[in-house]
Amino acid sequence: MYENETFSNESTSGYQTAVALKDGWYVLCSSEELGSQPIRRFLHGEPLVLFRDSHGQPGVLLDRCPHRNVPLSRGRIRGGDLECAYHGWRFDKQGRCREIPCLQRDSSDAEDKLRAAPCFQSCEKDGYIWAYAAIDTKPDHEPPKLAYTQDSDYSVLRTHRTMECSIHAAVENALDVPHTRFVHGGLFRSGSRRMVEVIVRRWYDRVEAEYVGESCPKGLLGRLIAPGGGVVRHFDRFILPCIAQVEYILGASTHLVATVAFTPRADFRTSMFGTVALRTRLSQLPWPLNQSNCVLGNVLKPLGLAILNQDRDILYAQRENIHQFKSEEYCSTELDTLGCAALQLLRSAANGKLNPDMEPRTQRFRMHA
């Protein structure tokens, strides 16, 4: 039942668990954050400059002018191109240098190549600006779809914030059950516990835990989204390279899917872009009775933000201690299966060892929840 391979005990020095996975799409900012001025955002420790061309299409370049190292994000948009603030060199969305002021001659192809700014593929989707993390690379796939965010039966809530921890620690925290009673106290889970069976399913690029026999979430949050209580279907998922998802199904009518896209700003700084899609019995009523939105915005949102603040604080404490000790120690049990599996997936992907032909695998264990 409880298989030893599902987690590992490890002791590291030098912060080995921070995994920088380049083969993937990440959210850099929300659509509204990118206006008519260039902005700087970090990915994997490197500053990128984001801007919109004259058609409003996003462009993402390494935020350093190839001429004299100045951040391009200090510049301005001229005719859809990005003009450096120091000597006025201009770059288009692909990073090509289109003008060097004062220079009186045409450039050779070799010079054009040297003068280009490294470029990241980008697109705008589901309300976010996404970039593909490998430099000057055209990916063979699109950014993931954020479940139910475009479905009119669902009310959708968005939030984002940046936390001082590795992407692995953030994913593990988002999908972890036991910590909720200690970190979130009465806000989330509390009260009597029962034995729950956990079915862990692994695919080559994702892992899912299903909790069977769980009672309806306790605490304020539980009472609000499922006032009647009853048995619940609950899934936690991690999908490479950066998606964590929590799904609750309560009876036929209530469905909550929280999807978080995590962005590794640096080894120990991670942004989370979260969407919560909620359908309740209210959603099916005609206006003005379909007040899922109202529940979501006025009740779930403040609760959710309080929970995020508590998680941010404990993750910060964890990160500070890792820096203090200049090493990390992990001693895991089956309760940590999902976090350990997510880290294994990130490492396998970073090492180019994902196998799409892998047979899905299933394990089970039991826990008090």
Added chain:
Amino acid sequence: MYENETFSNESTSGYQTAVALKDGWYVLCSSEELGSQPIRRFLHGEPLVLFRDSHGQPGVLLDRCPHRNVPLSRGRIRGGDLECAYHGWRFDKQGRCREIPCLQRDSSDAEDKLRAAPCFQSCEKDGYIWAYAAIDTKPDHEPPKLAYTQDSDYSVLRTHRTMECSIHAAVENALDVPHTRFVHGGLFRSGSRRMVEVIVRRWYDRVEAEYVGESCPKGLLGRLIAPGGGVVRHFDRFILPCIAQVEYILGASTHLVATVAFTPRADFRTSMFGTVALRTRLSQLPWPLNQSNCVLGNVLKPLGLAILNQDRDILYAQRENIHQFKSEEYCSTELDTLGCAALQLLRSAANGKLNPDMEPRTQRFRMHA
């Protein structure tokens, strides 16, 4: 008379003189600082968590939960055990993991070992919480006794503060005579100087300097503790691993012993826990005339604190310059005998080269004091 072996000139790069001696008891905090909540204190650059079990006995563990690196000092006490703030793992005074919430099975011995928090032997003595600096080690000796602090003939004053310097620099400063005229000006020594003979006695684990022919301390301090003047016996001592002591005997009745326990918080941060025990002619009078305490608290204390502040400032300047140069230079004379001997003792001890069978040795030199 003046022997060359007593001091050395040395130039280092990389801060070699910071000595981390693990084989010894150090004060972590005063008894009053440790209440019903766990607290964090540093020793040799590592954070430790201190707490009291249900009997009030102190426990000291490495301040990192073996599960997910969170500081245990963020947790709380439950039934005398220390509960981690993240997932609620509980540890007793010996560092044993006593509970993992949600886990539905018993642990194996191997698991128990992995899940234990590294432990430091600790005890409460003379008003302080002491810890033995070697991890998971049972020492063969007790913490040192702080002289006269429990003797009812003596009035006792305590103070502690943290200084930004190596333990060696702090010890040297505490036992150094020549600096007092420059750093402490009129507060301490001043006025005419005379030739004094210094007898240095060395044992395998300590060194002592006796000043023969010294006149009564000048300045405000001297006039207060020895209004009659006269010849004085004055000893300065360093005792491994962390005790500096200054003793003045003036005639039959006045006796002042200042004992400092130094704690190396990190290579260049040192706490000092100081006790001053004073017996004067007043001490032998019946109440309400035995006002040693009053002299100590109202006159000596503010003077002593001013002196400590001046020393802290000059030691900080010294430390900042060592960091600025990323190296240390030492050019010593016989006046630095005690500081050099203390450093030699610390280094010998750290290298396991103390020899308890060593014959005591004596040297002499003369100085203007």
Added chain:
Amino acid sequence: MYENETFSNESTSGYQTAVALKDGWYVLCSSEELGSQPIRRFLHGEPLVLFRDSHGQPGVLLDRCPHRNVPLSRGRIRGGDLECAYHGWRFDKQGRCREIPCLQRDSSDAEDKLRAAPCFQSCEKDGYIWAYAAIDTKPDHEPPKLAYTQDSDYSVLRTHRTMECSIHAAVENALDVPHTRFVHGGLFRSGSRRMVEVIVRRWYDRVEAEYVGESCPKGLLGRLIAPGGGVVRHFDRFILPCIAQVEYILGASTHLVATVAFTPRADFRTSMFGTVALRTRLSQLPWPLNQSNCVLGNVLKPLGLAILNQDRDILYAQRENIHQFKSEEYCSTELDTLGCAALQLLRSAANGKLNPDMEPRTQRFRMHA
């Protein structure tokens, strides 16, 4: 015409372009900054202490007491010598230790050598305190003369400030033409541009660019110093190890020479000590009509300070990005000839590869200016 050797494209990691040239005189501070108290100033990352002896002559020592590492700049002057604040050791202008308080015996020559503070040759000239950067070395040449600062036909303005960048980046910025339109906008150059020929002349220890066919400087600054407009002679120069110079000649009467002595405080911190010498038609009129001074102080000075602030800001942005990327990328064109040549000179000098017998060389290129 355009020769490829005049500049290079390079990519570094580890900040290779910060060149620490020890064989040269640098300004440490202005004469007024050094009064009766010792002061600390940095050169090449090392703190130096500056003081005046009893004749007012400057002395410059490494700012660390050889006894216990304390900054000598915390001390005070006693009889023309510098007394350390910790134990009172005294040093003269040559760094010799003249007294050790409390020590009752004379010192040997070997001891004198160990106890000396490393010394830098220094002098006071043209209103500045200069030091030769190689430790304990007597240079075979004097500090450079700052052009026209002692000529009564010229009005002279001085300013100094510290910028967060390498000396190379500061020199390049001071001598660069194309950035003025982008960084300084309307304050400096603007308006229509014309084709200008640039003649670059190189000697073994300096490089000069002459701009032929340039119209009178545009913008406020141009209109003030050359209200009549007309053709201008304009030279930009770099002279090893630290002098940048901009010279404008407008007709027979107007002559402006801005000379900057740069001081590398650290790899990425550079002070500039600037003098502007101006002779205009007004200078030749009798008092009170010879108001060059007034133009210089009331009009040019605020404009110049605004320009310096803009340069300081863009250089800071450049430096921050170099630190962010932990590397530097340079992709140059012929417009960067002077900056690239200055860096080559600094590197050749640092590697001991200057050849005084080198034949002067001339190159030409054209630019829009």
